[in-house]
Amino acid sequence: MGDGESLPRGPAVHPYRGLARNFTSLIGAALAAISLANIVFLVLVSWISSQPSPYLGILAFLVFPAFLILGLLLVPAGMWLERRRRRKRTPGEISKFPQIDLNRPAQRNALAFFVASSAVFLLLSAVGSYRAYEFTDSVEFCGQLCHAVMAPEYTAYLRSPHARVPCVDCHVGPGAGGYVRSKLSGSYQVYAVVFNKYPRPIPTPVVNLRPAQETCERCHWPSKFYGAQLKVFYHYAPDEKNTPRQIRMLINVGGAEPSAGLPSGIHWHMNLANQITYIATDAARQVIPWVQAKDMQGKVTIYTAKDSRLSSEQVNQAEKRRMDCIDCHDRPSHIFTPPDRSVDESLQAGRIDASLPFIKQEAVTVLSNTYATAAEAQTQIASEIRQFYQSKYPQVDQAQSQSIETAVSDVRKIYQSTIFPAMKTDWRSHPDNVGHLYSPGCFRCHDGQHTSAEGKVIPKDCNTCHTVQAQLEGAATLQVPAPPTGFSHPVDIGDLTQVNCSDCHSGGVGP
Numbered sequence: 105m106g107d108g109e110s111l112p113r114g115p116a117v118h119p120y121r122g123l124a125r126n127f128t129s130l131i132g133a134a135l136a137a138i139s140l141a142n143i144v145f146l147v148l149v150s151w152i153s154s155q156p157s158p159y160l161g162i163l164a165f166l167v168f169p170a171f172l173i174l175g176l177l178l179v180p181a182g183m184w185l186e187r188r189r190r191r192k193r194t195p196g197e198i199s200k201f202p203q204i205d206l207n208r209p210a211q212r213n214a215l216a217f218f219v220a221s222s223a224v225f226l227l228l229s230a231v232g233s234y235r236a237y238e239f240t241d242s243v244e245f246c247g248q249l250c251h252a253v254m255a256p257e258y259t260a261y262l263r264s265p266h267a268r269v270p271c272v273d274c275h276v277g278p279g280a281g282g283y284v285r286s287k288l289s290g291s292y293q294v295y296a297v298v299f300n301k302y303p304r305p306i307p308t309p310v311v312n313l314r315p316a317q318e319t320c321e322r323c324h325w326p327s328k329f330y331g332a333q334l335k336v337f338y339h340y341a342p343d344e345k346n347t348p349r350q351i352r353m354l355i356n357v358g359g360a361e362p363s364a365g366l367p368s369g370i371h372w373h374m375n376l377a378n379q380i381t382y383i384a385t386d387a388a389r390q391v392i393p394w395v396q397a398k399d400m401q402g403k404v405t406i407y408t409a410k411d412s413r414l415s416s417e418q419v420n421q422a423e424k425r426r427m428d429c430i431d432c433h434d435r436p437s438h439i440f441t442p443p444d445r446s447v448d449e450s451l452q453a454g455r456i457d458a459s460l461p462f463i464k465q466e467a468v469t470v471l472s473n474t475y476a477t478a479a480e481a482q483t484q485i486a487s488e489i490r491q492f493y494q495s496k497y498p499q500v501d502q503a504q505s506q507s508i509e510t511a512v513s514d515v516r517k518i519y520q521s522t523i524f525p526a527m528k529t530d531w532r533s534h535p536d537n538v539g540h541l542y543s544p545g546c547f548r549c550h551d552g553q554h555t556s557a558e559g560k561v562i563p564k565d566c567n568t569c570h571t572v573q574a575q576l577e578g579a580a581t582l583q584v585p586a587p588p589t590g591f592s593h594p595v596d597i598g599d600l601t602q603v604n605c606s607d608c609h610s611g612g613v614g615p
């Protein structure tokens with residue numbers, strides 16, 4: 105060079121020297137370095153902070169590692185491209201494939217460095233993958249990350265008896281299969297959230313929920329249930345005095361394990377000795393016209409609803425579901441309590457002052473109204489309750505203004521934790537199937553209208569599932585009628601075994 109003669113083939117090229125000094129590799133190296141620095145920083149932050157945000161996890165364990173790997177791949181890719189470019193410029197001088205000669209110290213060192221750094225990288229990525237696995241299974245990831253979408257379920261979960269049970273224990277179940285399946289559907293869900301394509305409310309029931317044997321039964325042991333359990337129901341009448349009412353009831357929780365005694369009571373259905381399969385004609389599984397019971401001896405009884413018989417063709421084609429825990433306990437963790445019950449609980453706990461006239465009725469009414477947004481609900485609830493006392497009970501408004509304000513704040517809290525207008529989620533969209541007061545529940549089958557060809561009926565007698573021990577109304581003890589009714593209804597509505605409680609009791613405005 106330097107003799108003025110132009111070199112048609114360019115300067116003599118070294119096959120390796122400076123190979124990494126090309127645009128692609130440099131970008132790759134920079135990307136990898138920045139990502140690594142970010143990961144280290146975020147991991148440090150998540151160690152230091154007591155309540156790390158789930159976004160931190162998604163960056164530290166998913167996003168930056170992806171960029172790190174991309175960067176690390178770009179480095180050799182750029183080198184390979186550069187080598188190819190050099191080979192094209194100087195045909196013949198550079199062999200097609202790199203020659204590795206371990207007798208040359210430079211190459212030996214390079215290889216040793218490559219092997220050592222690969223080993224370290226593999227080790228770190230194993231740790232990282234495990235943390236990513238743990239993180240994508242965490243309650244924060246499930247409940248908070250898509251906070252707008254999951255707010256109803258997450259809020260209800262935090263107040264439920266299962267608030268300490270991770271989401272995945274019920275929704276994913278153990279094993280790699282469950283993990284992969286959940287991450288596959290999870291990827292679709294992320295897409296749905298990003299592009300605002302998710303349904304409101306999130307549909308229930310969850311079609312592909314793991315069978316209860318793999319989730320609930322890992323903690324709850326079906327064969328341990330037996331006998332009856334006392335439960336007290338507290339109510340306050342929708343009258344001026346908010347008259348307290350009490351129902352003390354023995355619930356025949358029963359058992360299902362034949363070796364522990366005859367299967368009996370409510371957990372009779374629990375599959376151990378008896379199998380129940382049914383057909384629901386609606387997506388929410390609220391309308392059940394066909395039920396099949398198979399007992400321990402294998403004897404099959406088919407019950408059909410009087411008013412909506414399915415043809416044998418419809419029965420053959422329909423999807424049949426085997427009954428398990430979730431067909432009754434559909435709200436073990438996401439309990440959207442009806443206003444009627446929420447307000448009764450607050451009155452019973454003293455969070456709302458029961459001496460405020462008509463507070464039961466007023467609170468249930470404002471909670472049942474429709475509001476466009478949660479924020480609007482908060483303002484309206486306050487102004488409506490205040491206005492009620494200002495206009496109807498000015499003396500109370502003066503004398504008990506503190507109680508009124510406490511009631512206002514409690515009713516607002518009830519709204520916040522059980523009713524979610526943005527996701528159209530509340531007790532109406534997500535009924536609880538245990539019981540029968542506010543939604544058909546047990547009466548989906550036990551309505552006295554499901555009969556077999558031999559004339560057997562799925563029983564509706566009021567003492568099949570529970571026995572009322574005592575009933576109080578204000579200070580008075582009521583006379584509990586004999587079976588088959590066994591319950592004294594506050595107002596005369598005729599034969600109790602002929603009515604559907606949820607026809608009148610909606611859980612919202614009304615009784």
Ligand code: HEC
Nearest residue numbers: 246247257261266269270271274306308309310434437438
């Ligand atoms: C104790 C078990 C359990 C736990 C813990 C649990 N879930 Fe659920 N989840 C259920 C059941 C049961 C259903 C309803 C299934 C049905 O009706 O088919 C459900 C339904 C849902 C639904 C569908 C909408 C609905 O309300 O029916 C979403 C969304 C959901 N869960 C999210 C979560 C999130 C997020 C967490 C953790 C914060 C969580 N779940 C924790 C048992 C659980």
Ligand code: HEC
Nearest residue numbers: 265266269273274316319320321322323324429430433436
């Ligand atoms: C990881 C263990 C675990 C799993 C899984 C689990 N539970 Fe529970 N469950 C508990 C514990 C612990 C309690 C008791 C909580 C308490 O008393 O505060 C409980 C309480 C309950 C109760 C009584 C609630 C009440 O109001 O007192 C019901 C009903 C129940 N679980 C049903 C279910 C169903 C249905 C499933 C499956 C969808 C399920 N559980 C899954 C641990 C679990």
Ligand code: HEC
Nearest residue numbers: 316320321324326335355357370373374428429432538539
């Ligand atoms: C036919 C409906 C039905 C089915 C199916 C069912 N349960 Fe129940 N379970 C009930 C009722 C009703 C109660 C009493 C609840 C109450 O009064 O609050 C109850 C009570 C419970 C309790 C609380 C009992 C206690 O001693 O504290 C647990 C825990 C429970 N069920 C778990 C399960 C599990 C797990 C399964 C599935 C293996 C299951 N249940 C299946 C209806 C059912």
Ligand code: HEC
Nearest residue numbers: 369370372382395397432537538539546548549562568569
């Ligand atoms: C999918 C339909 C279906 C639902 C929902 C249902 N059951 Fe049942 N239940 C049956 C069938 C069928 C039988 C068996 C009737 C027979 O053949 O004796 C039965 C029997 C029972 C028995 C035993 C009755 C006896 O004679 O000893 C009890 C108790 C019971 N159910 C309680 C409940 C409770 C409580 C609920 C609601 C939490 C409920 N069931 C929901 C279908 C259902």
Ligand code: HEC
Nearest residue numbers: 337538539540541546550563564565566568569591600601
């Ligand atoms: C198939 C079982 C079953 C039958 C039949 C049944 N019940 Fe119930 N009932 C239940 C269960 C389960 C609960 C408890 C619900 C809960 O824990 O929230 C309940 C709760 C109640 C309550 C208390 C509700 C509350 O919130 O205060 C009353 C009152 C009641 N039943 C009356 C009746 C009457 C009257 C009949 C007869 C027409 C009847 N039940 C038939 C299962 C049944």
Ligand code: HEC
Nearest residue numbers: 339340341342349594595597600603604605607608609615
């Ligand atoms: C025809 C409508 C109707 C039907 C059906 C009905 N109820 Fe009622 N129920 C009422 C009315 C109205 C009240 C309120 C009376 C009052 O206090 O002013 C009431 C009050 C109650 C209360 C007291 C609640 C409170 O807040 O004070 C209970 C518990 C109750 N009913 C249970 C049942 C059960 C269980 C069934 C099903 C077997 C049933 N009801 C069916 C109309 C009905």
